[in-house]
Amino acid sequence: MANPEAxxxxxxxxxxxxxxxxxxxxxxxxxxxxxxxDFAGYWGRNSTDFEPPLSGPGPVTNKGRSxxxxxxxxxxxxxxxxxxxxxxxxxxxxxxxxNFPTPSNQCTPWSPPYMWRALMxxxxxxxxxxxxxxxxxxxxxxxxxxxAHPKNMTPTWSGDSVGHYEGDTLxxxxxxxxxxxxxxxxxxxxxxxxxxxxxxxxxxxxxxxAKKAAERMEALNGRVEVIAGxxxxxxxxxxxxxxxFTVEDPKYFTTPWSAAVTFxxxxxxxxxxxxxxxxxxxxxxxxxxxxxADKPDF
Amino acid sequence: xxRNALLLVTLVMAASGSLGQAAPxxxxxxxxxxWAHPWLPGYEPLASGPTSLxxxxxxxxxxxxxxxxxxxxxxxxxxxxxxxxRKFGEMSKSYYGFPNPRNQCWPxxxxxxxxxxxxxxxxxxxxxTMxxxxxxxxxxxxxxxTHPANVTPTYFGDSIGHYEGDALxxxxxxxxxxxxxMIDWFGxxxxxxxxxxxxxxxxxxADxxxxxxxxxxxxxxxxxxxVDLSYRGKHLQLTFTVEDxxxxxxxxxxxxxxxxPMDIWRExxxxxxxxxxxxxxxxxxxxxxxxxx
Numbered sequence: 288m289a290n291p292e293a294x295x296x297x298x299x300x301x302x303x304x305x306x307x308x309x310x311x312x313x314x315x316x317x318x319x320x321x322x323x324x325d326f327a328g329y330w331g332r333n334s335t336d337f338e339p340p341l342s343g344p345g346p347v348t349n350k351g352r353s354x355x356x357x358x359x360x361x362x363x364x365x366x367x368x369x370x371x372x373x374x375x376x377x378x379x380x381x382x383x384x385x386n387f388p389t390p391s392n393q394c395t396p397w398s399p400p401y402m403w404r405a406l407m408x409x410x411x412x413x414x415x416x417x418x419x420x421x422x423x424x425x426x427x428x429x430x431x432x433x434x435a436h437p438k439n440m441t442p443t444w445s446g447d448s449v450g451h452y453e454g455d456t457l458x459x460x461x462x463x464x465x466x467x468x469x470x471x472x473x474x475x476x477x478x479x480x481x482x483x484x485x486x487x488x489x490x491x492x493x494x495x496x497a498k499k500a501a502e503r504m505e506a507l508n509g510r511v512e513v514i515a516g517x518x519x520x521x522x523x524x525x526x527x528x529x530x531x532f533t534v535e536d537p538k539y540f541t542t543p544w545s546a547a548v549t550f551x552x553x554x555x556x557x558x559x560x561x562x563x564x565x566x567x568x569x570x571x572x573x574x575x576x577x578x579x580a581d582k583p584d585f
Numbered sequence: 586x587x588r589n590a591l592l593l594v595t596l597v598m599a600a601s602g603s604l605g606q607a608a609p610x611x612x613x614x615x616x617x618x619x620w621a622h623p624w625l626p627g628y629e630p631l632a633s634g635p636t637s638l639x640x641x642x643x644x645x646x647x648x649x650x651x652x653x654x655x656x657x658x659x660x661x662x663x664x665x666x667x668x669x670x671r672k673f674g675e676m677s678k679s680y681y682g683f684p685n686p687r688n689q690c691w692p693x694x695x696x697x698x699x700x701x702x703x704x705x706x707x708x709x710x711x712x713x714t715m716x717x718x719x720x721x722x723x724x725x726x727x728x729x730x731t732h733p734a735n736v737t738p739t740y741f742g743d744s745i746g747h748y749e750g751d752a753l754x755x756x757x758x759x760x761x762x763x764x765x766x767m768i769d770w771f772g773x774x775x776x777x778x779x780x781x782x783x784x785x786x787x788x789x790x791a792d793x794x795x796x797x798x799x800x801x802x803x804x805x806x807x808x809x810x811x812v813d814l815s816y817r818g819k820h821l822q823l824t825f826t827v828e829d830x831x832x833x834x835x836x837x838x839x840x841x842x843x844x845x846p847m848d849i850w851r852e853x854x855x856x857x858x859x860x861x862x863x864x865x866x867x868x869x870x871x872x873x874x875x876x877x878x
Contacts, residue, residue: 396852409714418716426721427721445852559740561691
């Protein structure tokens with residue numbers, strides 16, 4: 288039969304400083320884990336453009352001021368002549384009514400920072416990595432936490448992304464981003480090279496900040512309605528997810544520049560969106576030239 | 586003093602319990618993480634009972650992955666299905682390939698995607714996200730939910746899940762048959778009535794060995810192996826059951842047994858490799874007349 292006094296004695300023994308020490312050692316780890324901000328979930332928005340900073344070098348913006356008329360501002364001082372020329376070339380295609388090929392309309396991978404044009408993303412946080420899926424064509428990007436870039440890396444479409452938490456912010460450093468014929472930084476054909484370096488800082492913001500950012504972008508570039516693929520935003524949302532990023536690529540840019548995107552919690556069922564079902568080249572009358580390889584994938 | 590001691594103990598217990606906050610609760614089996622198997626095509630036919638097709642074309646005693654001749658004598662197949670599988674087998678024998686959702690870069694759909702060599706599982710109380718290595722396809726499972734009365738068909742269908750003891754059970758309907766849709770690598774067709782039930786369980790190596798042996802008996806093992814075959818830790822075993830009355834004489838089951846990958850996942854982009862594989866034509870890419878934005 289259990290002895291209540293012995294039970295209490297054992298409990299008190301357990302509660303002595305020495306016996307508690309190993310357990311108490313867990314508390315800092317617990318506190319650290321609790322401090323990790325929770326970005327998990329589905330986040331949406333109704334714009335596919337980047338937010339310019341309030342001052343300083345910023346992204347190429349749309350002279351067309353419409354989601355459906357894309358004329359990148361080739362006078363942006365961040366651009367080296369070759370980059371400006373590429374933007375003019377893309378704008379010319381828009382003027383002629385033939386949209387230019389982008390990762391989005393050619394069903395090719397969305398590299399960072401282009402991936403932040405997504406109207407909806409899912410963030411999955413785990414101890415050693417963070418996974419970000421873009422709901423459009425369900426692309427997947429992985430970020431290794433508390434790791435270093437390898438010395439010799441093979442460029443990939445998502446690049447080599449390593450991350451760590453700085454207080455309430457997830458900082459992601461990406462290099463080794465592969466460049467292909469459709470690759471671009473933004474919706475305007477701004478090019479990059481394999482010297483691209485992107486640093487993203489992801490944090491939660493309050494609902495009002497997120498709402499103002501969304502309204503600003505919709506005023507600048509028009510709103511992508513839900514029926515056109517825009518996100519259905521939770522009106523009760525108390526937070527937003529802000530991604531501020533810095534881009535460096537000496538081949539195409541005169542200076543490092545910064546931009547941001549702000550998401551809000553998305554409502555509704557995540558629908559399956561399959562780019563392969565919709566890869567017409569939009570007005571030229573032919574199908575897109577899909578890449579080819581000579582060997583099986585197995 | 587006693588109150589303080591109890592408080593401390595309570596605090597410590599609470600802290601310990603919360604350390605694994607990303608993991609499912611103690612009563613829910615933890616399937617999270619990367620899982621992999623090295624086999625091609627990947628399904629593990631059962632030793633007895635209605636089960637998946639084997640490859641009649643053998644190389645070194647196992648399935649020849651570059652000549653896919655499904656066993657059209659398998660009694661699960663209805664006569665019309667027999668003819669379709671036989672036709673695909675003839676195509677494969679006459680050259681070396683025919684279009685399937687994997688080599689044409691289409692969503693693999695269910696159950697075809699279950700043959701993928703890698704699976705990453707993210708468990709949340711209300712939703713499970715599954716990412717397959719092949720083209721990094723993403724699939725979502727709503728937990729403790731019901732199918733809507735009217736399901737809009739999608740490639741991965743409407744998947745709902747729940748836990749039964751140590752098993753995760755996923756029920757999927759509303760699977761859209763795309764232009765290259767097939768049940769397996771042998772061209773076995775599917776209809777919109779397809780119904781797939783998956784049961785996932787964690788097994789000790791000794792219990793997983795039967796599945797691993799069946800995998801090795803039927804499937805090819807590409808070299809170098811991407812999975813540590815000496816791994817003796819917990820394995821993840823999927824048992825899936827397929828029903829489609831227009832195609833099959835009976836419901837049938839097979840397994841896929843996963844171990845651990847030897848390395849991190851490499852980026853896998855089908856769009857970089859949609860070659861024809863002997864079909865004499867390039868990938869049959871669909872078209873649409875409207876932008877996706």
